[in-house]
Amino acid sequence: MSEEKNLGSILVVGGGISGLTTAIEAAEVGYDVYLVEKNPYLGGRVAQLNKYFPKLCPPACGLEINFQRIRKNPKVKYLTMAEVESISGQPGDYDVTVKVKARKVNENCTACNACVEACPVDRLNDFNFDMDSTKAVYLPHQMAFPMRYVIDEKACKGSSCAKCVEACKYDAIDLEMKADTVNFKVGSVVWATGWQPYDAAQIDTLGYGKVPNVVTNMMMERLASGNGPTGGQIQRPSDGKVPETIAFVQCAGSRDENHLAYCSYICCMASLKQATYILEQNPEAKVYIYYIDLRTPGRYEKFLKNIEANPNVVMTKGKVANITSDPESGDPVVVVEDILAGGLIRQKVDMVVLATGMQPSTAGKKAPLDFKYDEHGLILEDPQAVGVYATGCAKNPVDVTSGVKDATGAALKAIQTMVRR
């Protein structure tokens, strides 16, 4: 990699596992990369996961390796709390405008935590799906990259309080910091804005938000994570009880014309994986998994067989279409038809996990590019495309393994745009 030779620049939008991969792979070939991330940290959804399937290793490990690669490589310029406003031009020559929100904490921050101790204001912690809270000045999560605090503009009382400014020994807090606009030129663009968990409150019948102790699969990831709201001890939200019986509701809003009409591919494996979280902490726990069909392709089949073999795991074919509260205990009761046995089951459990699917971020806000979308907001792959590409869950719901492969391919395509000129 010769420093003097400028091969060209690539814009990667989205700093999740797909965007990180594209950015780092392209940078390691020698291209300059701008990585634009909406959150105050890189790592995206993967940063919220407790373990990967099927190896059950912590994603923090893989993310840490990627962050190391970024640290060592000056060709990756990342912008957090940033969103692309506009892109114009043609392949090889795009003008990009990025809006960067005010973090209000500058690079002097050493993550000493003095500001947090001084801050009098609480805010709900969206990283943990509002299951706990942080101060208005906070570190996004323990493994956050960049390792720098951030101030929640909505929660912070501003200069009238300024207790954090006094507490900070490093002059790292700047309450007057303003949003900024950044312009630069790139030769190609990779869109990797990923996904949101489907809003479980939309599913009337499943009681999310109404019946206590009905959580989503992403909430379960946080509950099981060492840096989560319970320090990794799986407890049900209402009373902190360690669940002895737990039901997984597959296809919660997925493969459903009224919600997400498609299969999100990962939820079956996610629930099977989460069954191991439960059983590892409490081998006596009873795990019920209710499914329509199980999707565990290739080597995942072995994972399924292992879980199925556990006598404390009960697999039932049938979709849970009603969740109510037990009138006496208040515990959730799932109602399902056991299709193979042919009868309605009303199973009372301590806790329910809704296996909600992945909705592309582009279902809401579209990219400022002329992508074509399907009816769900997923970006349609255009084999003729030159200059702008989509990768990862913006295009198709995938697991991390497939996402990383696709993202590497996207890096190659982004490079080709410039080499072919």
Add this chain to the structure above:
Amino acid sequence: MSEHHIVEPDLRFIKDMKRAGGDSMKKCFQCATCSVVCNLTPDDSPFPRKEMIWAQWGQKDRLLSDPDVWLCHQCNDCSKNCPRGAKPGDVLGAVRNMSFQHFAFPRFMGTWLSRPAYLPLVLGIPFALLWILIGMYGNWTVPEGELKYSNFLSVVAIEGIYITLLFLAVFALGVSINRFWKTMVHYHGEKGLMGAPVPSLLSILPGILAHRRFKECDESKDRYWGHLGIFYGFLGAATTTGIFTVVYYYGLGIHSPYPMSHPVKMLGNVSALSLLVGAFIVTVNRFKGTEKKSGYYDWSLIILVFGLGLTGWATQFIRLADMRSIAYPVYFLHLLFVFYLFAYLPYSKMAHLAYRSVGMVFARQAQRDLVSQEEIA
């Protein structure tokens, strides 16, 4: 598992089902959301998930012998929540339509009433019959003096044909229903024959009269009012006709027209209003889309109800207003609608009053209508 069951799909039945309103059935992927959201299903072998796979596989015998199809009151909660748009509510409706055809006596009548192609024949026969009857026993010209419909066609001639029709229809319906009952017994014998039909019928009757099952619906709550209006409208109209014919005409020898203040006459008018209001509610619901998709059977019945109510009222109004020029044609139309009602009772959607009652009796005996079990307790 030494028992084997060889599935023999009846492909023609699948096609017929699709035409009878079940065209969405192939979209079902057997998730059983429908069985869970249904407020009327028993816990044991719930419906309509199992009916959906039977329909897909052309399991005609299972479907037509299935009393559960008649426990369904078309709430449409299943269709609303169905993740695939397979509309189980429509499919069960199609099974009921198929039952009218399949068990019909004589069978060709079932076919005639199942398709609009036969409509000219279905309407042409009563038209011709009435025309001939008037030619023989009536008069199209309105005589001087008070406007009386008995001058158009004598009461005896009308009674002669309509009472005969009614008896024929009841007989045909009896034979059809007997076929239906035997089929259910053949397939579910050991369950269905527990208890005797009459006490079972008596035990479900209060529920039917109060329309309790309709109240269980979530999605189409207004169906309760629509069906209630039509149900009691027909009951009132039948009572009016019965009392006037049997007690007044033949018993006391008092001939029509009867005064407007007469209590039975008032019952008749209220019944017509009830029919029309009920039919109006049903029609509105159909356009709102909370109902199942409506097909030929459904629209035929609602047009019949409107026709009976409107021509019935018009006949009376025209007489009171002395509108001589249109009096007889309107009355003729009314007679045509009543003919349709009587003659095609066993084959039209009207037949559901018998099929549903019998299906519910069977289900009560098989202890499948658990909602009613709670009612009894």
